[in-house]
Structure formats: structure tokens, C-alpha cells
Amino acid sequence: MTKPNNQPLIAIGFEGSANKLGVGIISHDPFTKKSSILANVRDTFVSPPGTGFLPKDTARHHRAHFTRLARKALSDAGITDPSTQISCVCYTRGPGMGAPLQSAAVGARTISLLWGLPLVGVNHCVGHIEMGREITGADNPVVLYVSGGNTQVIAYAERRYRIFGETLDIAVGNCLDRFARTLEISNDPAPGYNIELLARKGAIRGKLLYLPYAVKGMDCSFSGILSAADLLAAQMREQEAKIARGEEVSEEERFTPEDLCFSLQETVYAMLVEITERAMAHVGSNQVLVVGGVGCNERLQEMMGQMAKERGGSVYATDERFCIDNGIMIAHAGLLAYETGFRTPLEDSTCTQRFRTDEVYVKWRD
Structure with a gap:
């Protein structure tokens, strides 16, 4: 059914590209061009310490919780007849983990x-960008997209989000996640x-x-940093074993898990700041929008x-409701x-x- 032109358009979005299953419902007013978030619910698959989340286990989690979250979102949004009140059904087409993506x-x-509603497949990365722009009001920023599966510096030009720089191996979020496994x-x-x-x-x-x-x-590149951090973690355990045996370890030589996490964060975030600043200089922008799960990190936002600020600009970021994978960003995009x-x-x-950010034709922007 086609909604009257004077009625807000409403979309439901399903996100399941990694370990979070999210369902969001949003409305767009055709006159004011303003958006209203009607529902944003999420459930996370959490694996035991020292382990990652396997695709098959994550997909099983998504299948188990899909109906419950969809019903909760409809209830939160006050949707009683989705076939007439909702305009389209949106879902994450990629990128992401195969089995969880398929489940959603x-x-x-x-x-x-x-x-009986039309489908709209959404690029996960573009979903993050558009949600970030909507929430923060950033006009035309350089975007740093950092998550468990992606690390990209992006700027908009000629109806595409152009990738200026990216990781050559693993994503920064994956680097942090894997080091968390090392430290259990x-x-x-x-x-x-x-x-x-x-x-x-x-x-x-x-x-x-x-x-x-x-x-x-x-x-x-983050894989070499991860390997070096893992070696330091092994040295730390050797130090702990020596101390347990009564052997002396000088305070200068000794370091802790807190020191390792501090050092890893400072190093990888300094790298991200450098390439983002270079992109800003190239495109002449003084706005930075940080999106993706790692974008919640307060130290990254501070750096x-x-x-x-030194460039006379400003940084924009969202809180965990919108920077962590969610269904509302899929519904909005x-x-x-x-x-x-x-x-x-x-x-x-x-x-x-594999669905690159710059493959999407961004027809809704000038």
C-alpha cells in the first residue's frame, strides 16, 4: 500500500552483521525533513573471556532473538498494523560475517x-555514516569509520563516499578485540x-x-602492532612467574595489563588521528565525524x-546507542x-x- 504524501514515511531496519542483532524503527517527515526514532532495540551475543564469537554461534543467536526483538520494536513504536503503517523493510546487505548476515x-x-512491503538492502558502513550525520548534525565532515571489521577514512564527493585511507590488514576494532583475548x-x-x-x-x-x-x-596496518603487543603480554606473564617464584623484577622493567592497554590505545589512535588529519587537509574540511563501535572510545574522541581544535574545527561523535551496531541506522539509511x-x-x-562503502550511489545527497 502506498502511503499518502502528507504522512510520515516509516521504515523498520534489521542489523545483524556481527555479534549484535538490532531492530530499529524510524519515521521521516516529508515536509519538515526531520526524523523521529520510534524504536531502537538490540541484543548482543557475548562469548566467554579469551574467545571470539564464531559465525555459526552468532547466527544461532540472531535466529533465536529475531522475532522477540521485532515484536519489542513494534511495541515500542506503537505500530499495530505494520502492513499499512510501515513503508519499507530495510536490512544489512553487507559487509559483515556471512552466517549472521544471512540470518538477519x-x-x-x-x-x-x-x-507485503518492499525491501531495501543497506550498506552497513553507509548506515553508520548517515546515522552519525543525522544525530550530530555534522554537515560535510571527514568520516573516521572504526569498528571490529572496518577501518576507513572517508569523505563525500559526487554522490559517493570516497575512501581516502583504510586498514591494510585487520581493523582497529579487531586488533583490540584480539588483544582482549590475549589478556583474557x-x-x-x-x-x-x-x-x-x-x-x-x-x-x-x-x-x-x-x-x-x-x-x-x-x-x-594493525597486525604487526597486535603481534608486538602479544609478545609484551608473554613477557609480562614471565615477569609474574618470576615474582611468584620469589625472583626479583625491577620496577623499571615491570609492566601491567593496564600499561599494555594504555600503550596499545595510544599507539593505534595516534595513527588514526594522523591519517584523518591528512584527509581533512586534502579535502579542506574542519569537521570530523567518528562512527562505528570503536568511535565510542572516549580517548579516541579526546585525541x-x-x-x-588545533585546526580550528570540531569533532562529532555519538553515544553507544548509535555508534555500536544498531537497527536504527539501517532503517534510516x-x-x-x-x-x-x-x-x-x-x-x-x-x-x-564484501560490500565497499564507495560502491553505494548516494542519490539522496547533493
Whole structure:
């Protein structure tokens, strides 16, 4: 059913590219061009300390919670007849982990058929960017997109989000997550958050350990830093074993998990600030928008803010409701595309682990 032109358009969005299953509902007013968040619910698959989340286990989690979260979102939004009140069903097409993506996509296709509504496949990265722009009001910023699976410096030009720099191997969030496994730090609520808490304690001591600084032009590399941090963690355990045996270890040589987390954060975030500043100089922007799960990190925001201030600019970031993977960002980006006439035919409603940010034609921006 086509909604009257004077009625707000409403979209439901499903995000399931990694260990978070999110469902969001948003409305766009065609006259005021303002958005209203009607529902934003999420459930996270948490694996035991020292482990990561496997695709099959994460997909099982998404299948188990999909219906419950969809019902909760509809209830929160006050939607009683979705087939007439909702305009489109949006889902994450990629990038992400294959099995979790498929679980959310199958659920979205089922709901599309059940309610007789069109589908809109959304690029996960573009979802983060558009949600960040909507929440913060950033006009045309350089975007630092940092998460467990992606690290990119992005700027908009000629209806595409152009990638100016990115990771050459693993993402910065993956680097932090894997080091949390090395230290057997809890994954609840998130390994990166728990590293941040330890790093704050390490900042008080101020013991900055040497780690490789791997900036290559506009790109970064994090795998070597992770290997070096793992070696330091092994040395720390040797020190602890010596102390337990009664052997002496000097205070100058000794370091703690807090020192390791502090050193890792300072190094990788300094790299990100450098390539972001270079992109800002290239495009002539004084705005930085930080999006993605790692964007919640207060130390990263602080370092980026200091750099932007020195350039006479400002940094924009969102809180954990919107920077961590969520369904509302998929609903918002999907509805922007829907309003330009974009649809994803049922026979093409696939998902893919490889879907680059600059592949998306951003028709809704000038």
C-alpha cells in the first residue's frame, strides 16, 4: 500500500552483521525533513573471556532473538498494523560475517513477504555514516569509520563516499578485540570497552611501552602492532612467574595489563588521528565525524578533538546507542534510499561479506 504524501514515511531496519542483532524503527517527515526514532532495540551475543564469537554461534543467536526483538520494536513504536503503517523493510546487505548476515536477511525477507512491503538492502558502513550525520548534525565532515571489521577514512564527493585511507590488514576494532583475548579480558559488555577501562588506569601510571607505528601513506596496518603487543603480554606473564617464584623484577622493567592497554590505545589512535588529519587537509574540511563501535572510545574522541581544535574545527561523535551496531541506522539509511526510489527486488535480496562503502550511489545527497 502506498502511503499518502502528507504522512510520515516509516521504515523498520534489521542489523545483524556481527555479534549484535538490532531492530530499529524510524519515521521521516516529508515536509519538515526531520526524523523521529520510534524504536531502537538490540541484543548482543557475548562469548566467554579469551574467545571470539564464531559465525555459526552468532547466527544461532540472531535466529533465536529475531522475532522477540521485532515484536519489542513494534511495541515500542506503537505500530499495530505494520502492513499499512510501515513503508519499507530495510536490512544489512553487507559487509559483515556471512552466517549472521544471512540470518538477519532471511528474517527481513520473511517479514517483507508477510507484510507485503518492499525491501531495501543497506550498506552497513553507509548506515553508520548517515546515522552519525543525522544525530550530530555534522554537515560535510571527514568520516573516521572504526569498528571490529572496518577501518576507513572517508569523505563525500559526487554522490559517493570516497575512501581516502583504510586498514591494510585487520581493523582497529579487531586488533583490540584480539588483544582482549590475549589478556583474557571479559567480552561483557564489549572487549574494547574493558580495554578502555584498563587503559584509563594505565594512563595514571603513564608507562608508554614501545609498539610499532604503522602508517603507510593514508593507510594503516594493525597486525604487526597486535603481534608486538602479544609478545609484551608473554613477557609480562614471565615477569609474574618470576615474582611468584620469589625472583626479583625491577620496577623499571615491570609492566601491567593496564600499561599494555594504555600503550596499545595510544599507539593505534595516534595513527588514526594522523591519517584523518591528512584527509581533512586534502579535502579542506574542519569537521570530523567518528562512527562505528570503536568511535565510542572516549580517548579516541579526546585525541581527535584536540587535533580538530588545533585546526580550528570540531569533532562529532555519538553515544553507544548509535555508534555500536544498531537497527536504527539501517532503517534510516534504507529510508533515505527508499525516498529516492531505490528498492531491492526479492530475487536480489542477497547479502555479502564484501560490500565497499564507495560502491553505494548516494542519490539522496547533493
